Amino acid sequence: MAASPAPVAPVRSLDDWIDENVELLQPDRVVWIDGSRAQLDALLHEMVEEGRIIRLNPEHRPYSFLARSDPDDVARVEARTFICSEQEHDAGPTNNWREPEAMRAELRGLFAGAMRGRTMYVLPFSMGPVGGALSRYGVQLTDSAYVVASMSIMTRVGDAVLDRIRAGARWVPALHSVGAPLEPGQEDVAWPSNPVKYICHFPETREIISFGSAYGGNAILAKKSFALRIASVMARDEGWLAEHMLLLRVTDPRGRRFHIAAAFPSACGKTNFAMLRSALPGWEVETLGDDITWLAPGSDGRLRAINPEAGFFGVAPGTGRDTNPTAVDTLWGNTIFTNVALRPDGDVWWEGLTATAPEGLIDWRGEPWDAASGRPAAHPNSRFTVAASQCPSIAADWDDPNGVPIDAIIFGGRRAGNVPLVVEARDWEHGVFLGATIASERTAAAEGTLGELRRDPFAMLPFCGYNMADYFGHWLEVGTRLRRTGGVPAVYQVNWFRKGADGRWLWPGFGENGRVLAWIVERIAGEAPASDTPVGKVPAVGTIDYRAAGVSDADWEELFRIDEAALLAEADDTDAFLDRFGDRLPEAIRRQLAGLRERLGER
Numbered sequence: 001m002a003a004s005p006a007p008v009a010p011v012r013s014l015d016d017w018i019d020e021n022v023e024l025l026q027p028d029r030v031v032w033i034d035g036s037r038a039q040l041d042a043l044l045h046e047m048v049e050e051g052r053i054i055r056l057n058p059e060h061r062p063y064s065f066l067a068r069s070d071p072d073d074v075a076r077v078e079a080r081t082f083i084c085s086e087q088e089h090d091a092g093p094t095n096n097w098r099e100p101e102a103m104r105a106e107l108r109g110l111f112a113g114a115m116r117g118r119t120m121y122v123l124p125f126s127m128g129p130v131g132g133a134l135s136r137y138g139v140q141l142t143d144s145a146y147v148v149a150s151m152s153i154m155t156r157v158g159d160a161v162l163d164r165i166r167a168g169a170r171w172v173p174a175l176h177s178v179g180a181p182l183e184p185g186q187e188d189v190a191w192p193s194n195p196v197k198y199i200c201h202f203p204e205t206r207e208i209i210s211f212g213s214a215y216g217g218n219a220i221l222a223k224k225s226f227a228l229r230i231a232s233v234m235a236r237d238e239g240w241l242a243e244h245m246l247l248l249r250v251t252d253p254r255g256r257r258f259h260i261a262a263a264f265p266s267a268c269g270k271t272n273f274a275m276l277r278s279a280l281p282g283w284e285v286e287t288l289g290d291d292i293t294w295l296a297p298g299s300d301g302r303l304r305a306i307n308p309e310a311g312f313f314g315v316a317p318g319t320g321r322d323t324n325p326t327a328v329d330t331l332w333g334n335t336i337f338t339n340v341a342l343r344p345d346g347d348v349w350w351e352g353l354t355a356t357a358p359e360g361l362i363d364w365r366g367e368p369w370d371a372a373s374g375r376p377a378a379h380p381n382s383r384f385t386v387a388a389s390q391c392p393s394i395a396a397d398w399d400d401p402n403g404v405p406i407d408a409i410i411f412g413g414r415r416a417g418n419v420p421l422v423v424e425a426r427d428w429e430h431g432v433f434l435g436a437t438i439a440s441e442r443t444a445a446a447e448g449t450l451g452e453l454r455r456d457p458f459a460m461l462p463f464c465g466y467n468m469a470d471y472f473g474h475w476l477e478v479g480t481r482l483r484r485t486g487g488v489p490a491v492y493q494v495n496w497f498r499k500g501a502d503g504r505w506l507w508p509g510f511g512e513n514g515r516v517l518a519w520i521v522e523r524i525a526g527e528a529p530a531s532d533t534p535v536g537k538v539p540a541v542g543t544i545d546y547r548a549a550g551v552s553d554a555d556w557e558e559l560f561r562i563d564e565a566a567l568l569a570e571a572d573d574t575d576a577f578l579d580r581f582g583d584r585l586p587e588a589i590r591r592q593l594a595g596l597r598e599r600l601g602e603r
């Protein structure tokens with residue numbers, strides 16, 4: 001079904017918007033962020049002086065800081081995230097919805113006086129290189145210096161953006177407060193926040209309002225709130241795609257270059273895959289982006305992609321020399337760490353950085369860590385914030401405003417069973433079906449029960465700013481358009497997390513994923529054989545040297561085992577999931593499910 005066109009919001013005056021909010025929030029002062037290193041330095045210094053962050057030992061980690069959050073403000077709060085469209089059905093069954101005027105009224109109450117005793121920072125930011133055709137602008141108001149510092153790393157901020165906005169460019173207002181006003185004489189805490197949290201999006205007027213949290217995805221509004229939730233609505237209306245995807249370039253031993261975008265749910269391996277060091281000699285991977293990709297059909301008839309961000313907000317635990325050496329090398333300095341452990345020598349540590357924990361750690365809560373406690377020293381969702389330019393594998397042209405042409409799209413997830421290591425979609429429509437029906441085990445990136453299997457279509461469940469059924473339809477339409485110009489990318493599904501009966505991961509992952517990537521590239525080049533299965537095409541016997549990856553014949557077989565009964569049970573579950581969308585679901589998705597059942601031998 002075609003999306004109803006959104007009413008276009010009038011371009012609001014920046015100064016009026018700020019004045020209104022100063023009056024409502026009553027900050028002590030207003031500070032404009034100009035994007036200079038000197039201003040950021042001064043701000044970080046002030047935060048250290050005030051005890052909000054800890055400066056790490058510059059001998060080990062120059063110009064780096066540790067922030068410890070409130071223990072109740074450590075992850076995205078999906079239950080408190082709302083799409084406030086005019087009509088509830090436009091938010092769809094997978095989003096929380098609130099009527100926009102009622103939501104605004106409630107927020108006005110919460111925001112009244114919310115910045116008393118604090119500074120309001122005005123932060124103009126650009127997603128994508130300033131002036132790029134695909135780039136979009138926003139302005140965030142916030143009372144959190146931590147958010148200002150994080151946004152300054154994650155996006156392009158300051159005067160260059162402000163000039164564009166002053167010259168009439170459209171921009172998205174993003175209002176944020178930690179919701180912890182200070183009364184005269186009241187002592188502040190290191191990480192102010194509020195037990196009441198609201199992360200609200202107004203798709204028709206393209207506005208974001210966030211209250212009560214300073215944690216990344218809830219507060220760094222350029223990222224999930226703008227570049228995914230609001231941008232997905234812009235993309236629907238303007239004919240492009242805003243996706244929860246990493247972006248990489250892979251060069252084969254013959255020097256041919258391929259560009260791949262891959263959607264995995266939060267904490268399912270995007271950053272690691274974007275920084276892959278292939279176990280296969282002669283294959284080079286360059287990083288273009290690690291979390292968000294904007295894709296648009298280009299004048300050349302192909303899908304072109306940019307990374308709208310300028311930094312990485314990565315998961316620390318599990319990042320070590322043996323898993324992601326590129327990330328470890330990226331983090332040598334100029335990094336803000338959040339909720340990792342502190343070493344006695346003033347450096348940081350987290351589970352997986354080294355095989356054994358150093359002595360004398362202070363845990364993420366700021367208390368001496370007892371290894372015997374069974375509790376991790378770093379929070380499972382502890383993070384690093386670092387500029388993309390600092391990554392040794394970053395492509396020289398990573399911020400080219402024209403982007404790169406996409407050869408393949410990959411969908412992934414964390415699945416102990418049923419999903420093979422790699423599958424090639426039969427065509428775009430089948431690829432959209434694979435994306436639409438992704439299920440993945442829950443991680444620490446958001447509040448919820450760890451390990452629980454949930455549907456996460458296109459890894460966008462928490463990030464799609466409109467009705468997910470319309471979103472499936474939009475993907476199908478983009479494919480139809482690309483087919484006319486011969487620019488349809490191939491589509492794959494991967495699963496690094498399949499387990500054996502004994503609960504062990506069957507595939508070593510990380511650098512060995514380079515073997516799977518090589519097969520994908522050889523398929524695109526028309527050079528690798530595949531075998532047909534009911535779920536799609538898989539590598540033909542002998543095309544991936546799994547023994548060299550240390551995988552036994554039995555485990556390899558298990559990685560691709562088709563369990564008809566289990567897959568049919570999953571098809572029933574898919575049916576129930578799709579029922580939620582009613583008649584808004586595109587016909588093609590049901591057709592694909594019927595095709596799968598047929599191929600699985602169901603009559």
Ligand code: GDP
Binds near residue numbers: 264268290323
């Ligand atoms: P992102 O949030 O999607 O960017 O995910 P990350 O790349 O940060 O990875 C999240 C977690 O999954 C980390 O603990 C990684 O060590 C782990 N991980 C990433 N890739 C693999 C893999 O190929 N195999 C296994 N077993 N774990 C992985």
Ligand code: PGA
Binds near residue numbers: 223291
């Ligand atoms: P991620 O994003 O969980 O997708 O890595 C970070 C966040 O928004 O919390």
Ligand code: MN
Binds near residue numbers: 267270
């Ligand atoms: Mn990541």
